[in-house]
Amino acid sequence: MSSTEDLDYPKTILQYNSGFLVSKVIFTACELGVFDLLLESGEPLSSDAIATRLGTSTTGMERLLDACVGLKLLAVELTQEGALYRNTEISNIYLTKSSPKSQYHIIMYYSNTVYLCWHYLADAVREGKNQYERAFGISSKDPFGAMYRSEEEMLKFMAGQNSVWSICGRDVLAAFDLSSFTQIYDLGGDFFNDSIPEAELYILSKILHDWDDDKCRQLLAKVYNACKPGGGVLLVESLLNEDKSGPLETQLYSMNMLVQTEGKERTAAEYSKLLEAAGFGEIQVKRTGKLYDAVLGRK
Template sequence: MVTPTPLMQLVAGVWGFKTLAAGVDLGLFTRLAGGRTMTVEQAGAEFGLPDRPADLLLAACASLDLLEKAGDGSYRNSELAEQFLVEGRPYYFGAQIRYSDLRTYLPWHRIGEALRTDRPLTWDPESQQSMFDTADPEMLAQFWDAMYSTSSFTATALADAYDFSAYRRLLDVGGGAGAFPIEFCRRLPELRATVLDLPHVCVRARERIAEAGLTGRIDAVPGDFLADPALPGGHDVILLSMILHDWDEPTNRALLARCHAALPPGGAIVVCELLLNDERTGPPEAALMGMNMLVETEGGRNYSAAEYGAWLTDAGFVDVRTVPFDAPGANGAVVAHRP
């Protein structure tokens, strides 16, 4: 029998996220790092919460598999929380949660406006060139930390699924703070990489690269991959990770043509994205990210592997194939070569 239960689960989705965001904001999971346990009374005392809210928060986090309850009634981190919600862990995901909570959730309340106007809600196209054009340094820091948070684990998943060992020079177009090159260069001692991004982003990238001890192997080169007539040469593989969903088809086709021109014969291009199926009916994470592009961009949407494949072929690439994997920022990569 069909019931409205799935609809109620969708309604409750925002409750789950806001519970997660509250736990991250309080530092709950960081306080419980390393196997520490906490009772309701201790949580109330540490976070300044009355007994009822403390009890409800811990119970809700346990229901979401963020906490586990011990036999004595105390709570500890689940494996998920211990790995990804403790500040300082290699793949800490809290920056993405904070950014979504502070930057995108309120605009999502006006999704009907975005549907009717086909205009972004998180920035004003009348006064800004793009969502990356802002005078608010705190917002920019939140955004790039969020992207790094999502990209780090996605990079490891891509590196597990696709062998980059055949390449010597990687160009990460729109590479942000350098999460992908950092992960790849940690694995592959012979690999060198270049991050191409806006000047203020390169500052952030150099900080992350230095923290990883990879300053001599990864460069951050200022540039605008949409406006510059050509991409930097001298690379045998180009990565476009979570980039093309920000833009419309003509913009993406033009960028792929510049990628083709920048690669030598035999060079590869890797398009890493949340890919829709060919029927454009799912998976939900890709389709809903497309809705988020309506909120955050002027022309962005999520595309299928078939669409990317057709654009790559039209740009002159050959041997197009799709490499599936599972990660928070992408579920696959479309790979092709310049003949």
């Protein structure tokens, strides 16, 4: 990451310092509908035309578009009528709302919720707890309030989770041969209070990372009791390296878990220990090389 060149001129440090500026550019372009408009228009547009169609100032839009060009989210062509902007391929696939692989909803969740919580990151580190109360005035003791400010936000969060599945779901589900399991239960909702129905395979996708070790053990014991003999549990989580040296994305997710939840990201060994404590055995771990990995345990 840092190179010897950095010792003369700290490019890496400067890039890290501006990281949130990049986030805000992508949040704003998505929120204002820049990528959707350029997809729908089917032809390159000037900054004037884009500003008029999206109801913004020209001066602001022009700068936003140029920053998107710098980030390779837009391409610009200088013509006799002036600069014309169009989406790059990556934006058409991932940043337009209508694309099957759209990341629009998760980006909006980051913009409207995650970003606001991260304002209190230093408080989260000082106190060792999530900052929902400070950011939104909601007590973290209210189980659903801890994650969502309203039902609308919960639906937006779910839409965001679905966008992640559209790019990671296939790899995670192909990690193990699950064809022997005919009855599969995708755990969600209020699983601490509600009973869990009997099934052969339980999928706990991004569930354990929301909770501390005690709650994880409690939940896994409940799943183990409900699980048919010979059945199993599939954890879908972003795995930290055993020495916690990376991957960076997972380290950042773990910081996010600190700011937003009662949980953290874990190593494969930490998940295996939690599974074993609940009674699961024959634990297998598959890293996908993408954002989410898979851990399978058997009853």
